[in-house]
Amino acid sequence: MTQTADVDRDARRTLDLLGPAPDNWVPDRPGVDHNVFIVGAGQTGCAFAFALRRAGIGRVSVIDAAADAAKAGVWLNRARMNKLRTPKTLVGPEGGLPGLSFRAWYEARFGAASYQDIDRIPRERWAEYLAWYRAFLEIPVRYGTRLVRIEPKGAHFALHLEVDGVARVETARKVLLCNGVAGNGGAFVPAVLENLPPQLVAHTSDPIDFAALRGKSFAVLGGAASAFDAAATALEAGAADVHLFARRTTLAATPVSRARAYPGAYDNYFDLPDALRWAQALRFKRSGSTAPPDSIERVTRFENFHLHLGAQWESAREASGQIAAAASGETFRFDFAIAGTGYFIDPAARPELASFASHILLWRDQFTPSSEEADDGLGAHPYLGHALEYKEKVPGDAPYLKDIHVYNPAGFVSAGVPVGDVPSMKRDIPAVVRRISRDLFLGDIDSHAQRLAADVPAEFDESLYASNLWGRETSSA
Structure with a gap:
């Protein structure tokens, strides 16, 4: 292991080069506690918290039902593999910032040669890296906090919580479900x-x-x-x-999903015809x-x-x-x-979603495959938008659904990757953050219109250049 007091030098340099995070630009709304409420403090919940901070979106809360960091997530609890199943080279929660990547973290501690020696990331090292990521970036997490129910309240949500066993209600404009493999259903x-x-x-x-x-x-x-x-x-x-x-x-033995693991398919997957996305999901399931x-x-x-x-x-x-x-x-x-x-997908099986689950557009509502390609399990997946947001089954019945973003495996048929795992991060975290930013901005357009039209003080007056005016202009003056 590398012995140095400055083991995180590259990470600190990365943050220095980025400059300070922008100030929160989202206007406060009376009666609203949070702009974004993130459910789940695992690898994706913390990555979203950092990305939202860099987008200038403040009043973001991250909760986890686990009592503390050691009990949160799967890597030290329910995950039992020796190594991650994904390539070590994929972009993860660092969001394209090399100094915050697993590789930079690992090489700073164990050396570049050791990194070259590993074929895939050891599970316990990944857990150590995520703990460092959360601490180094100072991502605040509220442990012992469980989401019980999401209640739509017009332009925001009332979030019914259980905090260390005590019921309480908080409010938010956006909800991000980073709640793992059972987040839209349960264990089968x-x-x-x-x-x-x-x-x-x-x-x-x-x-x-x-x-x-x-x-x-x-x-x-x-x-x-x-x-x-x-x-x-x-x-x-x-x-x-x-x-x-x-x-x-x-x-x-055939990992068919590798056939679409190239930038053209990955970056443009949401623009594929529904029939092709369905065929890809079905091919994976049947293989x-x-x-x-x-x-x-x-x-x-x-x-x-x-x-x-x-x-x-x-x-x-x-x-x-x-x-x-x-x-x-x-x-x-x-x-x-x-x-x-494995797991089943059924939003109605989740207590926090049950009261409005019937309004969520599912793949079976949107697309009718041939009898040879029918699959009830895939049809139960929510039909998500480009920013992994729920869509309405009947337009106008539940407009609030667009403000709930689903960052868990329920997005597989729509997104073509295991949403919530490392392969989804490079494309989908920026897309979700951009949509959240757009929606929050347009939701307060009158306030921003006033801000954009505000008086801006001049940085200098005519005295700065008066002595250099051309003579003709001087005499005209």
Whole structure:
């Protein structure tokens, strides 16, 4: 590790070169507490807070339901991969400012050679970097604060909160949902697991005490990365054995999304015809989410790991404190089951959105695919605008929806990338900030018209140049 008292020199230099952040230009409104209210203080929530500050937008509040920074986000809690699944070279929360990037942070601490040696970013290093980013940029976060309900109130929202267990209401003009993979729905748990006692089953999004389950027999349902990461964590914690059940007959191995990972497609994705965006989302879903090779290698090195392909659980019940499961004509006994089965999208399932969810335009309302391309799950995704804002199902019924921006995976069909992950940051954070800026500016156009027409004092008078006037002009004067 680099030993230097000035390890953040490049980051400080970057801020010096940028100059001070602009003053807040948004006029205060009576009865409005916040211009922008950011729900979620993970990598994207903090990146938005910094970007809004540099855009001169003040009175921005960032909340997180976690009790403190150590419990916030997924990287030190529910994420179980050894390395991030995205390339280390992608632009992240630094927003194109090299001195604030992961690479600059990492090289300052571990050296340029060490950075060249890593193929992808280690998960715990990424968590350290995000903690540094938040602290270095002095992003204020209100922990222990949970959004309970968004109530439209004309030109702003009343936000019903729970702050350290105490109910309170605050107001905001814009809401930014940076609330993770379940932010527009929830964890998907197969019906076959629903009747099992809660102490015998968990979803990969749940905190799981693997150490307490040492020596136990595990079942993992699912064939994507999170399922393999959970299986590996159980094995590394001393599981007696782990059986992973995937419904596909082969593991998904083709990352089809790379076909659109070039600037033309990435930068202009929102301008593609709906039919093409739908086809891309459907192609990804049908091809399957691929686990990185190292996630698979992480489990296959264990002799007590067993892979079941083309195997769906037909039944599961509690039997003498264990799970009795039937799959592919066989009967199994397990001590614990983990659902690595992803998430569903349904805004109505979120309490904070439920009161107006019926007004949100969904893909199934906007686009009708052929019968061969029909997919109920994709159709449930919200049909978002270019700045990831909700749109109205019926024009004029819910105009406030444009002031809620969705920076979570519910934007996948619209945006073509996993919104909220690193691949979405370069394009979508600036686009959302530009739209917020435009809407706030035009929302106070009368005030800005007066400001633009205000008297501006002269910087000098005629005495500055009088002695150099040409003679003819002098005599005319």
